[in-house]
Amino acid sequence: xxxxxxxxxxxxxxxxxLGGRPPAFDREAYKQRNTVERRINKVKQ
Numbered sequence: 352x353x354x355x356x357x358x359x360x361x362x363x364x365x366x367x368x369l370g371g372r373p374p375a376f377d378r379e380a381y382k383q384r385n386t387v388e389r390r391i392n393k394v395k396q
Contacts (some may be wrong), residue, residue, distance in 0.1 A: 360375075
């Protein structure tokens with residue numbers, strides 16, 4: 352993951368759900384998404 356400027360994260364946090372992607376990296380959500388995507392790709396093959 353590429354580090355981001357602190358100002359961007361603070362701005363998204365200030366905007367709340369209108370701010371786009373979440374201001375923090377959620378490791379557990381990323382693991383679950385990765386698992387789902389790998390299984391979908393396996394089914395496609």
